[in-house]
Amino acid sequence: MKIALNNVGRRFNKEWIFKNLSTEFVSGKSYAILGPNGSGKSTLLSVLTGSLTPSEGEITFADSKEIPVENIYQYISLAAPYLELIETFTLKEIIEFHFKFKNFAPGIDAKNLITLLGLEKSANKEIKYFSSGMKQRTKLALACCSDSPILFLDEPTSNLDVQGINWYQELIEKFTKEKLTIIGSNQIQEYEFCSEHIQIFDYK
Ligand SMILES: Nc1ncnc2c1ncn2[C@@H]1O[C@H](COP(=O)(O)OP(=O)(O)OP(=O)(O)O)[C@@H](O)[C@H]1O
Numbered sequence: 001m002k003i004a005l006n007n008v009g010r011r012f013n014k015e016w017i018f019k020n021l022s023t024e025f026v027s028g029k030s031y032a033i034l035g036p037n038g039s040g041k042s043t044l045l046s047v048l049t050g051s052l053t054p055s056e057g058e059i060t061f062a063d064s065k066e067i068p069v070e071n072i073y074q075y076i077s078l079a080a081p082y083l084e085l086i087e088t089f090t091l092k093e094i095i096e097f098h099f100k101f102k103n104f105a106p107g108i109d110a111k112n113l114i115t116l117l118g119l120e121k122s123a124n125k126e127i128k129y130f131s132s133g134m135k136q137r138t139k140l141a142l143a144c145c146s147d148s149p150i151l152f153l154d155e156p157t158s159n160l161d162v163q164g165i166n167w168y169q170e171l172i173e174k175f176t177k178e179k180l181t182i183i184g185s186n187q188i189q190e191y192e193f194c195s196e197h198i199q200i201f202d203y204k
Contacts, residue, residue, distance in 0.1 A: 001027045001063055001075065001149045001180045003048055008057035009203075010043055017043045018203035019056070027149060030181040032191035035200035041184035042080070044200065045154055048182060049076055063149075077102065079143040080154035080184075085135055087128035091119055094127060094138065102146035105175060117141050118167075132159040140168060144175040151176060154184040165189050 002024060009019030017040035025031055025048070033041045046052035047059060050072040061067040067075065085094055095110045104113075114123050117137055127135065136159040143151060157165050172181075172193055185191045 002061070003150075003180070004060045004062070006058040006060075008047065008054045008059055010040075010047055010052065011055045012043075016055075016204070018200055021057070021198075021203045023198065025180055025182060027180045028178055029196055030176060030191075030194040031183070031196040031198060032194035033182065033184045033198050033200065034186060034191070036186055039200040041186075041200060042082070042154055044198075045080070045152055045182065045184045049073075049078060049152055075148055076150045076152060077143040077146040077148040078152040078154075079139040079156065080152070081158055082154075083139065085127045085138060088126060090124050090126055091117075091130075091138065092123050095142070098142045098146070102148060105145045105147045108145045113141055113145050116145070116171075133161060133164050136160055137164060137167065140171060144171050149179055151179045151181045152184075153181070153190075155187075155190070156183060156185070157187060157190050169193075 004024045005021050008021045010017050033044055035041050043052065047054055050061070050069040061069065061072045086097065089097060091114065092110065095113055099110070114120055119134065122130065122134065127138070130138065140153070140156060143153065157168055160168060183191045183194060
């Protein structure tokens with residue numbers, strides 16, 4: 001998989017969030033998009049997922065051939081603070097729902113995903129009764145355990161405690177090897193495994 005950006009910029013009204021960004025994102029590599037709060041990480045991630053159009057420049061998605069932007073969602077898994085889980089579903093139900101649209105990563109099924117989460121006792125509990133950390137683990141596990149070639153994680157350790165952060169790092173180790181992984185972050189423990197760094201402030 002490849003995402004290629006050619007002089008891409010995005011503005012809201014008259015404010016440029018980033019511009020003149022030309023780079024490539026390829027499978028098997030992990031990328032960190034870095035910058036402080038409000039710098040534009042989530043805006044760039046939205047452009048890269050095809051959910052926000054660039055204000056200038058070109059973005060292209062390709063596998064063995066070009067993929068139209070309207071189809072790119074089929075190749076993507078995403079966990080982000082602004083993507084909510086359906087609160088009235090139980091954990092079992094949300095897994096069943098999610099995997100109507102995505103395939104499980106090799107070796108994963110609903111039962112061992114719950115084990116991986118360490119939430120066996122909460123399998124029949126509604127998401128609305130989950131703690132913020134339990135919800136975050138669930139979002140990360142759904143995204144990482146899907147068989148999608150591109151994985152986007154925005155602020156992946158928000159609401160996780162030290163144990164949760166270790167759990168996140170193990171999850172990444174297990175499930176991102178052959179993927180194109182892109183992390184939006186300003187915390188080292190979230191992106192230390194990423195070999196490629198993009199500083200939003202280099203594109204202001
Ligand atoms: N839909 C929008 N309309 C107008 N301005 C927007 C919109 N979305 C984001 N912005 C602005 O774009 C800038 C970058 O926001 P963005 O959420 O991308 O930053 P971020 O680096 O992800 O921040 P954080 O680390 O706090 O999540 C901010 O000034 C924000 O107010």
